[in-house]
Amino acid sequence: MILLLGATGYIGQAFQTELTCRGERFVALSRSQVDYTKFQSLYDYLKSSRPSFIINAAGYTGKPNVDACESAKADTLQGNTLFPQVLANACAALEIPWGHVSSGCIFAGAWIDYGNGWVVEKDMTKPEFRAIAKDSPEKIRGFDETMTPNFSFRDEPCSFYSGTKALGEEAIQDVGHSYIWRLRIPFDEFDNPRNYLTKIQRYAKVYNNFNSLSHRGDFVNACLDSWFQKVPFGTYNVTNPGYVSTAEVLEMIMETLKPEREFEFWKSDVEFYTTGAVAARSNCIMDSSKLLKAGIQMPIVHHSLKTALSKWIL
Numbered sequence: 001m002i003l004l005l006g007a008t009g010y011i012g013q014a015f016q017t018e019l020t021c022r023g024e025r026f027v028a029l030s031r032s033q034v035d036y037t038k039f040q041s042l043y044d045y046l047k048s049s050r051p052s053f054i055i056n057a058a059g060y061t062g063k064p065n066v067d068a069c070e071s072a073k074a075d076t077l078q079g080n081t082l083f084p085q086v087l088a089n090a091c092a093a094l095e096i097p098w099g100h101v102s103s104g105c106i107f108a109g110a111w112i113d114y115g116n117g118w119v120v121e122k123d124m125t126k127p128e129f130r131a132i133a134k135d136s137p138e139k140i141r142g143f144d145e146t147m148t149p150n151f152s153f154r155d156e157p158c159s160f161y162s163g164t165k166a167l168g169e170e171a172i173q174d175v176g177h178s179y180i181w182r183l184r185i186p187f188d189e190f191d192n193p194r195n196y197l198t199k200i201q202r203y204a205k206v207y208n209n210f211n212s213l214s215h216r217g218d219f220v221n222a223c224l225d226s227w228f229q230k231v232p233f234g235t236y237n238v239t240n241p242g243y244v245s246t247a248e249v250l251e252m253i254m255e256t257l258k259p260e261r262e263f264e265f266w267k268s269d270v271e272f273y274t275t276g277a278v279a280a281r282s283n284c285i286m287d288s289s290k291l292l293k294a295g296i297q298m299p300i301v302h303h304s305l306k307t308a309l310s311k312w313i314l
């Protein structure tokens with residue numbers, strides 16, 4: 001039996017759907033049934049139920065966005081750092097393998113070759129970065145799993161949410177046997193306030209930057225496949241290969257969904273951060289080739305975006 005934690009959440013629901021489709025036996029456990037955030041109650045539950053694998057889709061995300069984490073620091077720290085550590089230790093004590101949903105938001109920017117070798121560029125809004133992205137995309141690379149997070153409490157500035165996610169990874173690394181699955185800006189064909197494609201359509205103004213993204217269904221399938229196909233434990237960037245700018249995504253939305261409203265971009269980071277946002281935002285490009293080398297293929301991001309928009313369900 002597989003145990004699913006955080007099943008009531010946006011990502012947890014997608015795990016439930018896919019596990020059901022696959023005919024897998026699973027238990028979706030909520031904190032209202034067992035307070036799995038407390039070591040003793042979690043340990044006792046695991047000892048008696050003995051799951052073969054645990055999926056941790058629980059965490060504190062902040063609603064409607066990460067700005068809410070800045071004023072709920074205790075919950076954010078508890079959900080994203082302390083709880084994963086509790087779970088890691090309980091799983092290690094009982095020798096239960098598990099997978100943890102982490103985030104790509106612990107990185108900022110991308111690797112770029114401006115002509116003098118590879119460097120990390122945190123500010124992808126620079127005109128020279130945009131020019132290279134347009135004309136020589138081979139000169140841009142994402143962060144891979146060997147790289148240290150650069151949008152974290154150890155490499156500030158970062159949002160409080162990102163800081164706790166990065167610290168969460170540190171807290172569980174090398175404890176027992178687990179996957180760390182890094183999700184990045186989920187989207188799919190189902191209109192939902194948590195869906196990136198819905199968010200873009202509802203923003204008063206759109207923030208234009210580059211990002212890697214994860215189709216929610218592709219993400220969940222890749223995570224489940226990594227377990228069922230016995231991919232080695234460790235950290236994986238579970239993003240659709242490639243990256244897109246928000247402007248490109250908006251263009252696809254305009255072409256396919258033909259929304260009636262006009263869209264406007266924030267003119268600069270200064271305008272965005274003085275008027276539109278509280279916490280610093282992570283914008284980053286991820287390298288998902290480790291997952292591919294392990295035998296798990298995800299469709300390229302442009303393909304997944306087009307498919308989601310062509311099947312758009314209100």
Ligand SMILES: NC(=O)c1ccc[n+]([C@@H]2O[C@H](COP(=O)([O-])OP(=O)(O)OC[C@H]3O[C@@H](n4cnc5c(N)ncnc54)[C@H](OP(=O)(O)O)[C@@H]3O)[C@@H](O)[C@H]2O)c1
Nearest residue numbers: 006008009010011012030031057058059079101102103183
């Ligand atoms: N959505 C995104 O944009 C995104 C992007 C990257 C990574 N992630 C990560 O993906 C995971 C799931 O995110 P989500 O969007 O599905 O979040 P969500 O919709 O808020 O659901 C998270 C679930 O976790 C449980 N939970 C909430 N607060 C908790 C706390 N303080 N301690 C322990 N459990 C708590 C709740 O389940 P019960 O009350 O039923 O137990 C809740 O339904 C999180 O770890 C998040 O950091 C999300």
